[in-house]
Amino acid sequence: MTGTKRTKADTPLVEMRDMCISFGGVHAVDHVSVDLHAGEVVGLLGHNGAGKSTLIKMLSGAYKADSGEIRINGERVEIHNPRDARRHNIETIYQTLALADNLDAASNLFLGRELVTPFGLVDEDAMEAETRKIMARLNPNFAKFSEPVSALSGGQRQSVAIARAVYFNARILIMDEPTAALGPHETQMVSELITQLKSEGIGIFLISHDIHDVMELCDRASVMKNGKLVGTVDVDDVTDDDLLGMIILGKQPGQASATEG
Numbered sequence: 267m268t269g270t271k272r273t274k275a276d277t278p279l280v281e282m283r284d285m286c287i288s289f290g291g292v293h294a295v296d297h298v299s300v301d302l303h304a305g306e307v308v309g310l311l312g313h314n315g316a317g318k319s320t321l322i323k324m325l326s327g328a329y330k331a332d333s334g335e336i337r338i339n340g341e342r343v344e345i346h347n348p349r350d351a352r353r354h355n356i357e358t359i360y361q362t363l364a365l366a367d368n369l370d371a372a373s374n375l376f377l378g379r380e381l382v383t384p385f386g387l388v389d390e391d392a393m394e395a396e397t398r399k400i401m402a403r404l405n406p407n408f409a410k411f412s413e414p415v416s417a418l419s420g421g422q423r424q425s426v427a428i429a430r431a432v433y434f435n436a437r438i439l440i441m442d443e444p445t446a447a448l449g450p451h452e453t454q455m456v457s458e459l460i461t462q463l464k465s466e467g468i469g470i471f472l473i474s475h476d477i478h479d480v481m482e483l484c485d486r487a488s489v490m491k492n493g494k495l496v497g498t499v500d501v502d503d504v505t506d507d508d509l510l511g512m513i514i515l516g517k518q519p520g521q522a523s524a525t526e527g
């Protein structure tokens with residue numbers, strides 16, 4: 267494909283090509299390539315220490331890659347810090363959600379980016395109105411607008427974190443284990459949020475240890491082992507056991523190929 271003019275439809279939203287990063291002598295990420303299209307969810311799977319978080323931290327600007335290239339909508343970009351990532355509409359939701367527990371949903375949504383009145387005062391009413399608007403779109407059942415977020419369930423807290431990312435124009439969302447600490451009902455709430463974000467054309471990298479979540483929510487899955495990419499598969503083409511074989515044994519599923527195009 268290199269060198270040919272691609273149409274918008276087949277240009278990925280994100281391409282990470284041949285990414286490498288080492289810590290001391292350890293190749294945490296070793297020549298890994300993954301991509302993501304608009305409206306797509308790509309799962310990142312692999313054992314503890316496989317390199318999943320490190321890979322996406324090179325996209326979120328938490329780490330600078332030793333080598334490799336990142337393309338957004340086909341354009342080569344340099345991401346050296348979180349500000350660079352945000353400029354490219356990349357938002358990250360870490361498992362530890364970084365919410366201010368004593369503040370309500372609106373104050374969290376606008377934390378550090380508060381709306382102000384023409385007189386320079388924090389505009390609580392406008393922030394709450396905007397929060398209600400975005401929640402109506404993302405999670406219509408959300409009702410806890412005046413409580414501090416410490417009083418919210420895990421799924422409701424995820425909603426606030428996701429609303430914050432989306433309000434500030436995330437086109438590329440990175441979610442590191444979003445359902446790890448949640449019960450079934452809460453997990454369902456987050457699944458519905460992800461489906462909604464997909465329908466709005468947002469691309470999502472979803473790190474998960476839960477094969478069922480990946481099978482249900484993802485279009486494709488990329489499996490890593492010891493810093494290397496085992497392969498990328500269409501979830502419709504594989505079984506749970508195929509994915510397990512990739513994760514545990516680094517083995518290719520019979521019908522799927524590890525190479526792209």
Ligand SMILES: Nc1ncnc2c1ncn2[C@@H]1O[C@H](COP(=O)(O)OP(=O)(O)OP(=O)(O)O)[C@@H](O)[C@H]1O
Nearest residue numbers: 289292293294312313314315316317318319320321
């Ligand atoms: N800042 C760092 N300094 C040194 N080593 C690091 C650093 N960050 C990650 N590593 C190492 O890189 C490797 C990959 O770690 P990473 O956190 O990416 O794994 P992971 O796939 O996200 O695992 P988990 O499922 O446990 O979250 C590990 O060996 C880890 O110890």
Ligand SMILES: [Mg+2]
Nearest residue numbers: 318319320442
């Ligand atoms: Mg991790």
